[in-house]
Amino acid sequence: MGMERLVVTGGVPLKGSITVSGAKNAILPLLAACLLSKNRVVLEGVPCLNDVRTMKEVLESLGAKIKWTGSVMEVDPSSITSVGVHPDLMRKMRASNLVMGPLLSRFGRVKASYPGGCTIGSRPIDLHLKGFIALGARIAEDHGFIEAEAFKLRGTEIHLDFPSVGATENIMMAASLAEGTTIIRNAAREPEIIDLQNFLNKLGARIRGAGLDTIRIDGARRLGKEISYRVIPDRIETGTFMVAAALTQGEVLIKNTIPEHVEAVTAKLREAGIKIREEEDRIIVSGQPGWNALDIRTLPFPGFPTDMQPQMMIFLSLAQGTSIITENIFENRFQHVGEFRRMGAQIQVEGRSAVIRGVSRLTGAVVQATDLRAGAALVLGGLAAENTTIIEGVHHIDRGYENLETRLQMLGAKICRTSD
Numbered sequence: 001m002g003m004e005r006l007v008v009t010g011g012v013p014l015k016g017s018i019t020v021s022g023a024k025n026a027i028l029p030l031l032a033a034c035l036l037s038k039n040r041v042v043l044e045g046v047p048c049l050n051d052v053r054t055m056k057e058v059l060e061s062l063g064a065k066i067k068w069t070g071s072v073m074e075v076d077p078s079s080i081t082s083v084g085v086h087p088d089l090m091r092k093m094r095a096s097n098l099v100m101g102p103l104l105s106r107f108g109r110v111k112a113s114y115p116g117g118c119t120i121g122s123r124p125i126d127l128h129l130k131g132f133i134a135l136g137a138r139i140a141e142d143h144g145f146i147e148a149e150a151f152k153l154r155g156t157e158i159h160l161d162f163p164s165v166g167a168t169e170n171i172m173m174a175a176s177l178a179e180g181t182t183i184i185r186n187a188a189r190e191p192e193i194i195d196l197q198n199f200l201n202k203l204g205a206r207i208r209g210a211g212l213d214t215i216r217i218d219g220a221r222r223l224g225k226e227i228s229y230r231v232i233p234d235r236i237e238t239g240t241f242m243v244a245a246a247l248t249q250g251e252v253l254i255k256n257t258i259p260e261h262v263e264a265v266t267a268k269l270r271e272a273g274i275k276i277r278e279e280e281d282r283i284i285v286s287g288q289p290g291w292n293a294l295d296i297r298t299l300p301f302p303g304f305p306t307d308m309q310p311q312m313m314i315f316l317s318l319a320q321g322t323s324i325i326t327e328n329i330f331e332n333r334f335q336h337v338g339e340f341r342r343m344g345a346q347i348q349v350e351g352r353s354a355v356i357r358g359v360s361r362l363t364g365a366v367v368q369a370t371d372l373r374a375g376a377a378l379v380l381g382g383l384a385a386e387n388t389t390i391i392e393g394v395h396h397i398d399r400g401y402e403n404l405e406t407r408l409q410m411l412g413a414k415i416c417r418t419s420d
């Protein structure tokens with residue numbers, strides 16, 4: 001396949017309804033957690049994403065048997081033969097490191113390479129490793145490889161220096177088969193952590209507190225109930241569609257969503273003047289011409305999510321007045337600014353903050369998706385811009401959005417995929 005591009009012609013107000021897919025950032029830890037089980041697990045609501053394909057490859061490379069039909073995935077972890085993750089699979093996707101906790105606690109050993117940095121930041125895994133060490137693992141590092149070993153993990157108290165999502169998940173998974181009780185303090189509180197707790201408990205684990213800053217895990221002897229489990233909807237996809245509706249001055253009904261998971265985004269869009277109605281599992285966004293500038297700081301949940309920062313920045317590029325966005329989670333998550341400028345946005349970056357001077361219009365350009373959410377934001381920009389926008393680096397978008405262009409087409413968007 002040649003290089004793929006998305007070609008977007010802007011100016012159409014999006015109208016209609018769209019259904020949100022299962023959450024990428026929930027399904028990835030759930031798939032890793034299957035390694036803790038002795039029995040077959042059925043997952044429902046599985047989104048068709050490149051990252052899910054990669055996690056499937058990771059599990060298969062370890063010996064798991066997987067059947068994937070539509071949005072249902074059946075994972076049989078009873079045939080695991082390896083505890084080593086190939087460096088190519090670690091490089092392809094950072095979330096591959098989520099198999100480390102499960103492999104360590106179930107098999108007493110794991111070997112993986114460092115996931116390495118990516119364009120949004122250096123993203124070390126020191127907090128994951130410190131957690132494993134606190135649980136009694138010995139860690140050896142050599143030529144970019146990490147080997148962790150423990151005859152038996154033992155429960156303990158772990159205070160995280162920062163509420164890291166991945167470290168909280170890895171430690172929860174490792175501790176669920178440890179001897180005794182583990183307490184994680186300053187734990188991440190993201191909805192995906194609650195989903196992981198619910199999934200593990202259904203498998204037979206004893207975990208409480210997810211969603212709060214202290215999580216208690218009473219180690220279980222074995223996990224292996226034969227279960228089926230439906231993953232939560234993707235809150236970042238929800239947020240992205242909300243901004244799409246607002247930015248195009250359209251009216252969109254977003255289905256299969258949990259409004260409480262996007263409160264931070266809803267609050268900011270409302271502050272900008274956008275009308276949003278919440279029902280049980282639906283959100284209706286009604287855009288209108290002209291919206292207010294805002295200040296936003298990204299923070300761990302329930303603060304404003306860093307994964308919505310680029311989408312919100314392109315929205316604020318067309319606001320009336322000057323906005324400031326401060327990125328507190330990743331040190332290098334402003335690479336989209338250069339691309340937004342090509343479309344006519346007026347943005348200056350100073351350290352961790354971006355100052356966005358609202359302009360009255362954006363114009364189409366050839367732009368590069370530098371990472372997943374930057375790519376999504378460029379699609380949003382294209383939908384609002386005059387003329388045609390061509391987005392390169394589409395594989396980043398396919399990591400985290402299922403058939404983005406066909407779903408936006410159903411809302412009336414003029415968007416198509418080309419390849420040469």
Ligand SMILES: CC(=O)N[C@H]1[C@@H](OP(=O)(O)OP(=O)(O)OC[C@H]2O[C@@H](n3ccc(=O)[nH]c3=O)[C@H](O)[C@@H]2O)O[C@H](CO)[C@@H](O)[C@@H]1O
Nearest residue numbers: 025095123124125126127128163164165166167307329330
């Ligand atoms: C697959 C998945 O769920 N990805 C999400 C997850 O990533 P991820 O789990 O990688 O994000 P973390 O919460 O761990 O990272 C937050 C910050 O902590 C730092 N850190 C993290 C671990 C560590 O051992 N040491 C350390 O210093 C990171 O460099 C970063 O600056 O949460 C992020 C923050 O909400 C989201 O943007 C990602 O979409």
Ligand SMILES: C=C(OP(=O)(O)O)C(=O)O
Nearest residue numbers: 025094095307372373400
């Ligand atoms: C940064 C993201 O994902 P990951 O942690 O998988 O790189 C994201 O979903 O925006």
